[in-house]
Amino acid sequence: MTATTTGWGVELHGVTQRYGDVVALDDVALTVRPGTITGLLGRNGSGKSTLGSLLAAFRRPTAGRVLVDGEDPWENERVAPGVCFVRESGDVLDDYSLKDNVAYLSGARPHFSHELAGELLELFELDLKRKPSKLSRGKKSAFGIVVGLASRAPLTILDEVHLGLDAPSRYAFYDALLADYAEHPRTVVLSSHLIDEVERLLEDVVVLDRGRVLIAQDAESLRAEGVSVTGPTAAVADFVAGRDVLATQRLGGTTQTTVRGALVEGDARRAREAGLELGPVPLQDLFVHLTDPVRTGGAAAHAQGVDR
């Protein structure tokens, strides 16, 4: 039986995941809209991979509920084939050729596209006779991308799949993702540290920080919330008073301050009159400021994090 789907939504209710004493996710409540590309951002050890593991039923949460397309994914025969979680180096048969791997993986994925797989294998110059264990880091990542995209799973989670890829290959990946997503809409959760590169792909953004959801909103409104204010130090201080200041840089008598919060009517005029320059803040800068351990506290706690 086949049904047209534009992707599966995700809900997490009070989800906590512990590894011994380490809390990887802490009482997370989150919704991922179906049919979107959602960026999952966070520093190392923030809980991104753990979140993906829970959605793909690699693990069960210590507490709370995970719902994928309305159901608990754990040992769920309906949901399992529709969730594709590609981790850094991929979960593949290391000692079998890529051809054997494609044959095995495709047989388990109801929407697998051999045509797309063939195109991507060619794009990334992957030899079907090679074994994953013999591939370079970049080529392994490329094969993970082939699996992740060609599976066309209603919920596709790509976790740092670009590691080791050179810049042309990364951009080829972004283009291939967008093109196939446009033709075959689905829910894509994309975890990456290269925020400036993936920013253009993202419709929604989730920022995790030390296992907690810091931000979960659409990318457009998040970008609009970040404003840089540049000008004489006193004028800047006056303008940003009472606002959520994320960062401040000073050079001589000039200050640049990054604030979060949409501008209100009259702000632009006031800034102009005070000799201030207002500008957008790239998503990556917003992310860096928002997750700055000094700003958010708990730097010591962060230092004891594990790869999660």
Added chain:
Amino acid sequence: MTTTVAARPSPTAHTARRLGAALATMAWIFWAIAVVAAVTATLVAWRVAGSVDVSIMVYARQAATWFPFSLGIMLVAAYLRVHIASGMTRRTFVRAALLVEVAAGVGYAAVFTALVLLERAVHDALGWGAVITEVQLADEYASAGAMLLEMSVTCVVANLSGLLVGAVYQRFGAWAGTLTLPLTVGPLVLLLYIPGVRFVDLPGVWTTTAAGHLALAVGVGVVLAAVMAAVFAALVRRLQLAPAP
């Protein structure tokens, strides 16, 4: 809103085919080496002693038990993670692994029995004996069916023991996996050496007929296999994959 996804082949059958192909490849290699070794040993013994009155092939029993046992451990380590990551459940992996390992056990036993009988025919033709000195119930006078049944139970238990060891290592880590080896491998060792009763004179249940011994060994083996399969299934169904591959 819940939606369905397109149909796909049975996940159990899909993974069983993959596992079966992997084990079949290793079986070809194993039996090729075993036959070459047995023929070589027979030729050497013939050159030295002038005749060979014992079964050489039957010494493959230990190797035919422990080699597939080790493959069972590998099978869990190499395939379970990939099976789950490919969008299939632990439940279907358990079914596929049990199906393939039971079939592999019977297959190894069938090949073993056929080779021992072939060797016996060759020895008969050459006027040699074919005494079985290995610690097993089926001696040189036992029927092919008895030998096949005894070896099948041993091989199946060995394979399930391998799966069990692999599951414990995957679920609880290296220390627990090693410390529980007496529990996970002990039953196999027990089954392998129960046949030693035919070499000793013990009262009670042991002083029974050959058929009685066989029934006892098979009964114990079937119970052990059932318990191991149940424990393996319980362990795998709750198994959580490590955060990073």
